[in-house]
Amino acid sequence: MDYLYCPDLKNRVVQMLPFTTLLSIDKESPQPIYLQIANNVVNIIREGQIKPGTMLPGTRELAKLLNIHRKTVIAAYDELYAQSWIDVIPRKGAMIAQNLPDLKPQRWNEPRLSSYGEFLTVPFYPMDTQTPVSSAPVLRLPEFIIDEGYPDSRLAPLDLLNREYRNRAKQAAARKWLPGTLAGGSPLLREALVSYLLESRGLNIQTQHTMVTHGAQMSIYIAASLLLQAGDHVIVGDPSYFLANKVFEKLGARLIKVPVDAHGMDMDAVEQACKKHKVNVLYVIPHHHHPTTVTLSPERRMRLLELSRRFDFAIIEDDYDYEFHYSSAPYLPLASGQHEGRVIYIGSFSKSIASSVRIGFMIAPADFIRQAIQLRLMIDLRGDHILEDALAVLIQNGDVGRYLKKANKAYFDRLNNICTSLQELKGIIDFERPSGGMAIWARFNKDYPLAKVADAAAAKGLYISRGFQSHGNLRDGNSIRMGFAAMNIGEMNAAIEILSKVLKAKI
Ligand SMILES: Cc1ncc(COP(=O)(O)O)c(C=O)c1O
Numbered sequence: 384m385d386y387l388y389c390p391d392l393k394n395r396v397v398q399m400l401p402f403t404t405l406l407s408i409d410k411e412s413p414q415p416i417y418l419q420i421a422n423n424v425v426n427i428i429r430e431g432q433i434k435p436g437t438m439l440p441g442t443r444e445l446a447k448l449l450n451i452h453r454k455t456v457i458a459a460y461d462e463l464y465a466q467s468w469i470d471v472i473p474r475k476g477a478m479i480a481q482n483l484p485d486l487k488p489q490r491w492n493e494p495r496l497s498s499y500g501e502f503l504t505v506p507f508y509p510m511d512t513q514t515p516v517s518s519a520p521v522l523r524l525p526e527f528i529i530d531e532g533y534p535d536s537r538l539a540p541l542d543l544l545n546r547e548y549r550n551r552a553k554q555a556a557a558r559k560w561l562p563g564t565l566a567g568g569s570p571l572l573r574e575a576l577v578s579y580l581l582e583s584r585g586l587n588i589q590t591q592h593t594m595v596t597h598g599a600q601m602s603i604y605i606a607a608s609l610l611l612q613a614g615d616h617v618i619v620g621d622p623s624y625f626l627a628n629k630v631f632e633k634l635g636a637r638l639i640k641v642p643v644d645a646h647g648m649d650m651d652a653v654e655q656a657c658k659k660h661k662v663n664v665l666y667v668i669p670h671h672h673h674p675t676t677v678t679l680s681p682e683r684r685m686r687l688l689e690l691s692r693r694f695d696f697a698i699i700e701d702d703y704d705y706e707f708h709y710s711s712a713p714y715l716p717l718a719s720g721q722h723e724g725r726v727i728y729i730g731s732f733s734k735s736i737a738s739s740v741r742i743g744f745m746i747a748p749a750d751f752i753r754q755a756i757q758l759r760l761m762i763d764l765r766g767d768h769i770l771e772d773a774l775a776v777l778i779q780n781g782d783v784g785r786y787l788k789k790a791n792k793a794y795f796d797r798l799n800n801i802c803t804s805l806q807e808l809k810g811i812i813d814f815e816r817p818s819g820g821m822a823i824w825a826r827f828n829k830d831y832p833l834a835k836v837a838d839a840a841a842a843k844g845l846y847i848s849r850g851f852q853s854h855g856n857l858r859d860g861n862s863i864r865m866g867f868a869a870m871n872i873g874e875m876n877a878a879i880e881i882l883s884k885v886l887k888a889k890i
Contacts, residue, residue: 436479439478467483544740547773572775576746578779585719592749612635624673647669670714688720707794730746742766793871
């Protein structure tokens with residue numbers, strides 16, 4: 384035990400706990416020292432090593448004991464006081480509070496083994512239960528993952544984004560108030576989007592035409608909710624992005640599925656559908672269609688705009704995968720053409736930077752955006768506006784542009800590599816080389832059922848999709864998107880080697 388002369392306590396010599404050990408400080412830790420002290424004090428109170436009513440050493444004494452500045456001890460005591468762990472007794476010092484803040488809730492009912500079971504016992508409106516589950520729960524993370532087409536976040540400027548985020552989080556914490564409603568997104572990012580979308584895809588817009596959402600998915604949901612009611616008709620590709628279809632179905636809309644071939648949606652079929660039904664919305668994925676990766680040809684783009692004028696329907700243009708092109712320059716979006724306010728344009732940084740960056744956007748006429756913001760407020764008051772601000776800075780200072788150039792080059796090499804590897808599996812896997820994007824649409828021979836292939840691959844440390852959920856309305860479920868961007872060439876070669884072994888062994 385330390386004994387200490389303590390003037391704060393009327394010159395008494397008090398028996399001291401071994402504070403130097405109990406409050407050990409790690410000067411290398413990123414956590415500030417005052418917080419380390421405060422947290423350590425809380426821990427020793429919780430462990431019962433120090434009881435309510437015990438006096439803590441004076442700030443000078445503790446500073447001396449721990450060999451730190453007195454101001455740091457004062458900050459630690461301030462923190463403990465703010466959290467109600469200590470009381471300050473005038474002219475005496477800091478005392479462990481008699482009523483500790485760690486209150487446990489009082490029981491008012493009979494204890495049960497578990498508070499929740501499987502079922503809600505009152506009726507509710509369930510989601511479609513027909514959706515097959517794509518795979519068994521993952522018990523062990525596989526060594527290699529062939530995903531659906533995600534970016535390689537190791538190439539992305541995430542360190543810069545984090546640094547900007549940290550600085551802005553500190554400023555925001557100091558400010559303690561938010562400038563008006565942020566449900567449409569951070570003003571800085573909305574502003575940055577205006578110039579970014581003009582430069583990258585010829586969109587001539589102003590801030591009031593922009594809205595930032597939590598990924599493209601939220602934009603699809605909001606746009607569809609404002610455009611469709613039960614019984615309305617929406618044209619989608621066959622196949623199409625299954626989570627967009629689910630949104631339309633949830634709203635009670637009737638889906639009209641038109642074929643998708645090597646040039647995208649079949650516009651003759653669109654015209655036929657419009658002659659037969661009052662069509663309210665057409666949902667299109669113009670670049671690297673999900674799941675087949677085909678790109679809508681310029682002729683069909685013009686025809687689609689003409690049909691939307693003639694039959695007066697809205698177009699939801701989901702351009703989730705615009706950024707990565709390898710063989711030619713991308714086509715400008717429908718939204719940059721003469722559409723007279725009929726196109727709702729949707730994009731996402733979750734696909735171009737990292738899937739964890741949940742920032743998407745919607746571009747639409749100003750009145751639609753105002754309504755969209757009202758709707759978003761009902762489910763989400765605002766996104767992560769600090770992250771949105773940070774991203775805006777990276778867009779404006781060119782970091783995002785530089786990264787995209789680098790990623791395009793790396794993904795081009797990765798695409799070449801996977802195409803060469805898959806050639807060796809011809810007959811088992813059929814595919815066409817996509818002009819861009821991050822995935823190959825791989826059609827497996829029927830003798831190699833994907834569910835079995837995926838299980839056998841999983842046993843060897845490789846995850847691939849079992850070919851179900853993601854391609855909802857495919858007649859032939861034995862196809863998957865093979866993402867080639869997220870793994871480097873060495874990793875992909877190792878993954879394909881496992882896949883080859885699985886395919887060449889008897890399944
Ligand atoms: C075609 C398509 N649209 C939209 C989304 C949703 O994107 P986000 O992750 O930005 O919500 C996805 C996600 O995979 C997609 O494939």
